């Protein structure tokens with residue numbers, strides 16, 4: 001499902017250095033390992049905002065991602081619209097996922113991304129209360145649609161990209177967790193193939209890639 005609102009820079013983003021790669025809606029047993037191979041090849045570290053429900057299903061993929069030096073972020077348990085959720089539900093979505101991630105990696109997540117970029121002050125404050133800083137994004141690949149890798153890369157890179165940008169791509173499909181009438185597109189091979197195209201372009205332009213572990 002489309003992340004509709006550009007959340008823009010956050011206090012977290014202000015502290016970062018370099019373009020920040022983030023992947024939402026995983027883990028996926030198919031796409032996440034393929035992506036990790038590319039990222040490893042380039043020595044690029046990213047943040048994977050996982051859904052608790054998928055992480056529970058594929059803990060070994062989360063562990064693999066973490067042991068390769070990537071950050072595991074919290075993308076709620078099953079991807080609700082938090083702006084439409086009551087306080088106990090919001091806390092449960094975040095904390096349940098925190099506990100699961102910590103049980104898999106041994107590390108409590110520090111960062112959270114709101115599904116659909118749908119949030120308000122209450123969401124930010126409740127996240128903070130369970131130890132999570134919210135992270136927005138500034139570049140997206142529209143990869144929830146059936147697009148060629150080149151198109152995804154162009155979408156991310158158009159109008160120039162700078163070291164303050166946060167890229168969001170998707171290594172899973174959270175739509176299947178909800179009862180949407182229309183699931184746009186579930187495959188993510190184009191995202192996997194677009195990632196090296198984007199990194200090549202950044203490297204060619206001497207743009208540093210952020211390491212979320214730093």
Ligand SMILES: [Zn+2]
Nearest residue numbers: 024025115174
């Ligand atoms: Zn999402």
